[in-house]
Amino acid sequence: MADNFGMKGYMKGALLLTIAALIVKALSAVYRVPFQNLVGDQGFYIYQQVYPFISFFVVWASGGFAVAISKMLADAESSIHPVERKGFISRTIFYYLTLLSIIFFCLLFFGANILSELMGDLQLAPLLKTGSFVTLFMPMLALMKGRFQSQGKMEPVAYAQVFEQFIRVAFILVGAIIIMHTNKSLYAAGNAAVFGTVIGEIAAVILLLYYSKKVQIVPKKLKKTERTWPILKEVTILSLSVSMSSLLLLCFQLIDSFTVFSTLLHNGMESIKAMEMKGIYDRGQPLVQLGIIIASSLSLAIVPLVALQSKKKGGRGPNPFIQLTYRASILLGVAASIGLVIVMPYVNQMLFETNALSNVLMVYVLQIVPLSVILPLTAILQGMNKLKIPALILIGAILLKYIGNCYFIPNWDVLGAAIASNIALFLSAGLLMIYLKQLVHSKLATKAFYIKLCIASGSMIFVVALVDQVIQAVIPIVTGRMESVIIGGCLICIGAFVYLTIVAKTKMLAVKEWFLLPFGRKMARYQLLLNKKK
Incomplete structure (x- = not known):
């Protein structure tokens, strides 16, 4: 893809995505401070326990898959039949992502009780069920981001990333303020924060749909058929390689979710104190x-x-x-x-x-x-x-x-x-x-x-x-x-x-x-x- 762009245009697009990513990362880090101040260490523990479950598929799909799709679509330009090739790649990956999103949704929604029991806190199950809905929007989000990037149109992707994070952070903080001034339920505040992630993803999809209003998201099936396995293999390897460093941190957080609180309880620590200690650690x-x-x-x-x-x-x-x-x-x-x-x-x-x-x-x-x-x-x-x-x-x-x-x-x-x-x-x-x-x-x-x-x-x-x-x-x-x-x-x-x-x-x-x-x-x-x- 880089060969098709001059250095100036290539770096301009990279710079735009860099600025957007920096804003997103800064917002992601900064909002946790006022949120912790609103809900305290126990409330912070509640949110941080479920956050890595929800974010894992989001990071893999909207980050890794989007970049992999953009590369594969850009490479398809040099094929004998580029339009048919790009249509087949887009459709295959969309169906593959849809299957993955359904699997992750079922794992989080129907497995919420088991996962929360493994973490040592059954009250986390409703939060996992709420967060599971975020996976359903990932196929469309990843495909639209990938198609825009493959065409060198970085603006919609950058705007969607910042808009998604802004809506998410605003919903999390406003929800925490309202709940802490009404019923003061820490688990309800955590659930609202998780719901904010779902709302943020929906907002990003809506914005990208606006930019894509003249483009068919999933191409129609053509008569020409190709092997799907090489495409699935390539997109899986590429998406994991692109997002592996981010997934590493989320895997560390997942391990902490399963081991820290439950081990503290097993060592004889009281439940509230263990929650607060995990919240301070977070x-x-x-x-x-x-x-x-x-x-x-x-x-x-x-x-x-x-x-x-x-x-x-x-x-x-x-x-x-x-x-x-x-x-x-x-x-x-x-x-x-x-x-x-x-x-x-x-x-x-x-x-x-x-x-x-x-x-x-x-x-x-x-x-x-x-x-x-x-x-x-x-x-x-x-x-x-x-x-x-x-x-x-x-x-x-x-x-x-x-x-x-x-x-x-x-x-x-x-x-x-x-x-x-x-x-x-x-x-x-x-x-x-x-x-x-x-x-x-x-x-x-x-x-x-x-x-x-x-x-x-x-x-x-x-x-x-x-x-x-x-x-x-x-x-x-x-x-x-x-x-x-x-x-x-x-x-x-x-x-x-x-x-x-x-x-x-x-x-x-x-x-x-x-x-x-x-x-x-x-x-x-x-x-x-x-x-x-x-």
């Missing part, structure tokens, strides 16, 4: 999501360049872009992770009203570092058409997470779940780095880069800890939320300034490299200013 999810937004944007923005350069026979090849993506990801991932760790008590209280289990959340947000590597590297390997090994590595991570939860939670409660996630993710990131280095036959970063990274990180930790000690000497006990907002905000700004100043002064990235990154122009100017010769 505070880490929006923090991690915010921390990996930069890595996600790099995956969306830089990876098309990697795919394009991989197909070219001449030139520098994809290696410079691969190295840049890796260095930028780890640079910003380390900053976000360590920054959150050193100010966690303030951030915890600032966002979620209390600083409970801040030590657990400090361990939890360390996930940002390996995820900042996993997300772009899996996307790069996908662009290089290397799918098998990354898939095996991520499947291994899921199994390791489950084993870790079973072993660590009985001994360390929710801290054990955070440790299990970190072990699985760091190991996966390391294996992906080793595999990619073997493919590109060059280092992803130099030894000097890692030394400078340690200097920048250590300086940030030292300065922030020093300022924090001075503040604590002046204000011995921080009790109020507003105090946490002021102190935490100041420490975050100081830490970011120190870290980015050292990064710019030591030229960890070249000026021209900053210009290739999303929103990197200001850093390029700052770096030029700091290193300006007298």
Whole structure:
């Protein structure tokens, strides 16, 4: 598909989808904070228990399948009978997705009682039944997104993504406000939040239907017949490879849903306390999501360049872009992770009203570092058409997470779940780095880069800890939320300034490299200013 577009048009479309994806991811992370403030830790637990069940098929269909469909339809342009070929592909995939959506619907709706029993909370069954309806809209949504993308029409897809998320977030928050001011049922608030996801998907379908009003969604059956199995095989492999890094996080959350609360109950903890502890543990999810937004944007923005350069026979090849993506990801991932760790008590209280289990959340947000590597590297390997090994590595991570939860939670409660996630993710990131280095036959970063990274990180930790000690000497006990907002905000700004100043002064990235990154122009100017010769 890239060959049919000029670099300018290709990157313009990629940039539009990148901006839309960033807005969606930011909204997805941010809305959880006011929602938790409205329903408390117990209410947050309720929603987070069912969220991964509902989101799994949504991410696979509207993300993975849409991209796979767009590629297959674009490839069909070069066939002998492109119209018939594209019609057959669209119809086959639509029927396949319809079958999958019915299977997932039945699993969630009719299996709700079994699933909620396995999670240790039977009152979650109505939420699973409500969420099951979201699967029924996925075939049409995925097919329309895929067709628009295959034609290079990125605007409808971008608008639909943002519109869907905006409607969903608005419905979730308004529903929580109304319910918490009326019957105050936490399970009803959770059910309203799940229903908001269904409404958001319907809104996206309606908007795309508006853009598709002159286009037949499912082509009529033609006389010409082809084999369906190669199409089903290709779309399944492509869709899973595209969405595997996102599905990895959802699988981790699914494992937590099945193991954390039930294990805490089995250890003798009271039900309400176990719910609240799981809810506090789940505070880490929006923090991690915010921390990996930069890595996600790099995956969306830089990876098309990697795919394009991989197909070219001449030139520098994809290696410079691969190295840049890796260095930028780890640079910003380390900053976000360590920054959150050193100010966690303030951030915890600032966002979620209390600083409970801040030590657990400090361990939890360390996930940002390996995820900042996993997300772009899996996307790069996908662009290089290397799918098998990354898939095996991520499947291994899921199994390791489950084993870790079973072993660590009985001994360390929710801290054990955070440790299990970190072990699985760091190991996966390391294996992906080793595999990619073997493919590109060059280092992803130099030894000097890692030394400078340690200097920048250590300086940030030292300065922030020093300022924090001075503040604590002046204000011995921080009790109020507003105090946490002021102190935490100041420490975050100081830490970011120190870290980015050292990064710019030591030229960890070249000026021209900053210009290739999303929103990197200001850093390029700052770096030029700091290193300006007298």
